[in-house]
Amino acid sequence: MKTMKAVVCRKYGGPEVAALEDIPSPALRAGSVRIQVHACSASFASLLVMEGKHQNRAPLPLIPGTEVAGVVVETGAGASRFRVGERVIAGVQSGGYAQEVVAPEETVFHLPDGVSFDAGAQFPTIYGTAYGALHWRARVAPGEVVLVHGAAGGSGLAAVEVAKALGATVIATAGSKAKQDVVLEHGADHAIDYHRADWRDAVLALTGGRGADVIYDPVGGATFDTSLRCIAPNGRIIPMGFASGAIPTVPANIVLVKNISVIGVYWGYYFGWGRHPVAPGNDAKLRQAYAQLFDWTAQGRIRPRVHAALPLSEFKTALHMIAGRQAIGRVIMRPQP
Template identity: 60%
Template sequence: MKAVVCRQFGLDQTELAEIDSPSMRPNGVRIRVHSAGVSFANLLVLEGKHQNRWEPPFTPGTEVAGVVLECGEATSLFKPGDRVVAGVRIGGFAEEVVVPESTVFALPDAVDYDAAVQFPTIYATAYGALKWRANLADGETLLVHGAAGGSGLAAIEIGKMLGARVIATAGDAAKLDAAQRHGADITINYRDENFRDVVLRETSQRGADVIFDPVGGDTFNESLRCIAPDGRIIPMGFAGGTIPQIPANLVLVKNVTVIGIYWGYYMGWGKQAPPPTMADQVRKAFKEMLEWAAAGKLRPETYASFPLERFRDALSAITERKVIGRVALHPTPIPD
């Protein structure tokens, strides 16, 4: 089969190659990959800078959608021909993957493959962060940074489904339009206005109850100065390039809770396994999210899609910081 293979760390050491199809295993589901999600995390993996480090050679990619080709003898949920979406630890930029059944989910006919690949990590992280970890409540104010990226748009939509008033920040008019299109109640161009001042003004000086921050750096520091008492802040990424050092004095005096979220833990990819009950909780979460998507209540946005041989173009689009939503690869053609 064809796959993207990283021979040594670095995008320039990564190539399209012919490799053996992955071996089947008893709990595995073999998927013909019609779409694979492309993200900033993929670039970090290729550079050896992600917390999940793989030694070359390897095939990147953690989000896939396609059709089941084969099921292992220990599986029971799927059959050949089923449309599915799956989270994979590695190997998604390929024509086929074999995935543990535990991280494969049924895909409704109303959800297309490019939209589907935003769920295994992007929408799932927003769902887990806001619903499970932060307990975002109806009527609370949610502040979302990096609002036009895949993570930001997902957080806006999940926040609205949970009943929040959403304030979104981004750096240009097109990105702010996208945030508003996906449900943001208030948008802030952080290049033109200090978002801290706007948040405090729009909340009668109380601040945001929950802050979803995939940016880090100074954005995180300013967020701590416009968070409400008993607020919750989620540092779920560092796209700004700097990991903030959390000032414990502000956490103390404002009764702030800083919440970590690593979705891979719930998928069984961490150093420690989640409790057995978590598997059912994860499957219920995906069922709910995909039902919302099928009903048009969640609307993942695809900025561009590329055939597998143009994987460099797909990854380069991420570095240009113009992407609204997500980029997708098509290892095998999507059927009409």
């Protein structure tokens, strides 16, 4: 029996109770491809999954990880889109922190030769989500103002770059001078320290008192609450996650009086994860989205930032970087020897 190394959680509790194990390689399924993983992304969502706190509670034992980049090494019956040896990225519901994954070809996409595996591993979820949220759902138009919170993290930097590529003026919040410098390097027009008590006033000052047209918020909690006080009329706010640990509630009177929209985006819906079947037309939408993202990458408008690249054996260090908010960009793990 062929085996592989993978990060395995046999009980909930986070990185400390997980271990790198030798386990059987996943079985190849019809319509799927086997990928030798060269890079996978550490993420806050994976921390929640490992702790048993994610909204999609995964059954045990589990292998966390949703974003991978690698090489196709085998194709299943009926899978015709990819050949052995091709470089690809894939979004998987779980199993990414491993030397191999098996993914349905609908959630596998070609990785251009000019994009590294480390960069490619950032596209399946965080760049895809940023594109879907800002372009498909919020319909960001050129000249609009987009406010991105937590902008120095992997999710935030992706949103900054996608918003800028869509023609927006981007205001970014980040928690240190070093992080503010990076978000400016990646296209933000303005950077604000969110530790400032008056960051709301700063946003209003930058927009002539009007507020931001679109707010991309992976932080939640008090940040979301304050964002409702600096959103423009007809604005759209996107709760992308809850890194603060607090899930906010939305006062319906503010939604009414300010004439704003609260937009939910679950990228797994487009990938057909969980109880969400793949909707008709999503396949073409997804392939167009990644084609656009990689076109922007070729133009230099998207530049995925790798904070650190570690062997998979150091997964605990990688995830602690995320938990401690040390990362500027994405932390990548490399499963191959």
